[in-house]
Amino acid sequence: MGRMRRSWLLSGICCAIFLLLTGCASQSDSERYTLQLGVACYNQSDTFLSQLIDRLKTDLAAAETDSFQTHIMVRDAAGSQRTQDDQVKELLDAGANVLCVNLVDRADPSEIIDLARERNVPIIFFNREPVAEDMRQWDQLYYVGADAKQSGQLQGELAADYITQHPQIDRNKDGKIQYVVLEGEPGHQDAIIRTETAVDTLKSLGVSLDKLGSGIANWNRAQAQNRMLQLISQHQSGIELVLANNDDMALGAIAAYQKLNYTESAMPVVLGIDGTDVGLEAILNHTLAATVYNDKEGQTAAILQLAQALVTGQGMDQIQFAKDHYIYLPYTKVTAENAAAYLAKSD
Ligand code: BGC
Numbered sequence: 001m002g003r004m005r006r007s008w009l010l011s012g013i014c015c016a017i018f019l020l021l022t023g024c025a026s027q028s029d030s031e032r033y034t035l036q037l038g039v040a041c042y043n044q045s046d047t048f049l050s051q052l053i054d055r056l057k058t059d060l061a062a063a064e065t066d067s068f069q070t071h072i073m074v075r076d077a078a079g080s081q082r083t084q085d086d087q088v089k090e091l092l093d094a095g096a097n098v099l100c101v102n103l104v105d106r107a108d109p110s111e112i113i114d115l116a117r118e119r120n121v122p123i124i125f126f127n128r129e130p131v132a133e134d135m136r137q138w139d140q141l142y143y144v145g146a147d148a149k150q151s152g153q154l155q156g157e158l159a160a161d162y163i164t165q166h167p168q169i170d171r172n173k174d175g176k177i178q179y180v181v182l183e184g185e186p187g188h189q190d191a192i193i194r195t196e197t198a199v200d201t202l203k204s205l206g207v208s209l210d211k212l213g214s215g216i217a218n219w220n221r222a223q224a225q226n227r228m229l230q231l232i233s234q235h236q237s238g239i240e241l242v243l244a245n246n247d248d249m250a251l252g253a254i255a256a257y258q259k260l261n262y263t264e265s266a267m268p269v270v271l272g273i274d275g276t277d278v279g280l281e282a283i284l285n286h287t288l289a290a291t292v293y294n295d296k297e298g299q300t301a302a303i304l305q306l307a308q309a310l311v312t313g314q315g316m317d318q319i320q321f322a323k324d325h326y327i328y329l330p331y332t333k334v335t336a337e338n339a340a341a342y343l344a345k346s347d
Contacts, residue, residue, distance in 0.1 A: 034069040035060070035311045038096025038121075040084050040112075042104040042128060044076040046219060047248050047276045048100060049127065051346065052296040056100075058298050068308065081105045092119050098307040099123045100155045106130055106189065113137050122310050124303055129189045135325065144302045148193035151273050151292045152233045155194065156201025158290040158333055159241065159271050163207055167267050169240050177207055179241035180231050180266075181214040182224050182249040194245045194273060212239060217249045222328045224252025225259070232256060239268045243254045247272035247279030247291055254287045273332050275342050283339040293342055298329035 037060065044050050051292075053074060062071040071090055077084035081104040091099060092115060099116055103109055106128040113134070116123050122140035135141050163169050163177060170177060181199075184191035202209060212235050215227030224244065231239065244250035250272030255265045262337050272279050273294035282288035302319075306327070309316040322328045 017151050022264070030198050032067050032069070033070065033312045034097075035307055036095050037070065037072045037307055038088070038091030038094070039072060039074045039099070039100040039102075040087050040091065041074065041076050041102045042084070043079050044074075045078075047221075047278065048219075048246065048274050048294060048296065051276055052300060055075045055346070056300040056303060057294055059304050063304055063308065064345065068312070077261075079104060079323075081108055085111045085115075088115055092116070092121060097121060098302060098310050100307070101125050103128045105187075107134075107187065109134050110137070113141065116140070124306055126269065126299060126303060141323045142306055142327070144299050144306065146294060146299070147328050148190040148332055149197050151190065151294065152194040152197025153201045154292045154331055154333050155213060155243065155271055155273055155290075156198040157205070158206040158292070158335065159198065159243065159269070160202050162269055162271075162289050163241070166269070166300065168346075171240055171266075174210075175208055176210040177202075177241050178210045178212050178235070178238050179243060180212050180228075180235075180239050182227060182242065182244040183192075183214060183216045184219045184245040184249070186216060188219075190246050195243065198243050219246050219248060221248040221252040221255070225251035225256045226252075228253040228256035229259070232260065237262070237266050242268050242270040244272045247274040247276045247282075247288070250291070251278060251282055252287055254282065258261070273331075275339075277343065277346060279310055280334065280339045280343045280346075283334060283336055284343070286336065290333065293332045293334050294330040295331065297345060302327045302329065 041049055041053060057072055060072050064070055073094060073096065075087035075091060077087060084104050087167050090098065099121055101112060102121055103125065109130045124142045124144055126144045129143055129145055135143065181195050183195060213231050215231060217224035217227050236279060242253045244253060250270050253270050269289045271289055272291040275291050277286060280292050283291060305319060309319060
């Protein structure tokens with residue numbers, strides 16, 4: 001072999017080795033990750049949750065890059081904890097590497113925690129908060145939600161403002177506001193706390209109250225309409241204020257009055273919590289006085305950020321935890337002035 005040919009061959013080999021080495025290096029620089037998110041929902045016919053899950057799907061699709069792929073699997077337990085336990089097993093069998101669980105029974109997460117721990121798959125609970133003791137069962141458990149007390153306080157403040165601005169609400173002019181409460185599911189962290197805090201806040205702001213009654217309507221519009229029809233049959237036009245634990249139940253109350261053909265001036269002031277699309281529309285058409293925004297966009301963004309950090313092992317230090325493993329998004333007030341802006345936000 002001539003000297004020339006040998007040196008060409010040598011430089012060719014060197015070049016190949018270089019390309020091989022740099023090629024390998026750039027491949028490991030850009031590692032690829034796939035988030036396989038298994039979502040278990042207590043009941044997808046719940047208005048707030050179905051909107052939250054739609055948003056989560058959109059956020060996940062928007063977060064995709066060449067090195068970060070996402071796949072979402074959603075299961076609806078339709079109100080049965082046993083069904084949800086089975087669905088979580090299915091999600092794990094299907095390859096979920098992060099679970100997002102909206103418990104049916106927030107006091108009964110043990111089976112789900114055991115299943116996830118066996119496969120070392122972290123769980124992000126959301127919206128239905130497990131009790132603190134259960135959250136300590138394993139160090140791969142997280143919670144994303146909001147502070148119930150704050151929502152009650154803001155609802156109380158909104159109601160007090162509205163009453164001050166519209167003194168005619170005290171229709172019987174007795175100096176007190178006759179009110180009823182429509183409550184969410186018993187045992188849900190938001191139900192009792194929202195009611196208690198809203199009432200305490202109204203009283204602390206100097207509004208004299210007179211409670212006429214209450215009804216449990218499990219977050220549900222149709223049930224709220226029925227409860228409200230009963231309350232109206234007991235008190236006729238004596239109810240001046242309705243405090244509902246969520247927008248759907250507030251809309252059920254309004255529907256009851258509409259069914260009975262009450263005129264606008266004979267209807268009580270109705271307040272909700274959530275700022276669902278239907279709730280915001282009702283504020284814009286002045287049937288619902290105000291609501292408190294339950295920040296589903298903030299909650300889905302936090303779920304995604306957390307899930308991404310869990311899968312890639314990067315970015316956990318940038319997450320703002322309210323306390324160990326808990327992320328709470330703040331509530332905000334919505335009235336006729338800013339309802340349109342909130343409606344645009346959820347698009
Ligand atoms: C929401 C309700 C919803 C419930 C379900 C609450 O935080 O305000 O609208 O039905 O969560 O868990």
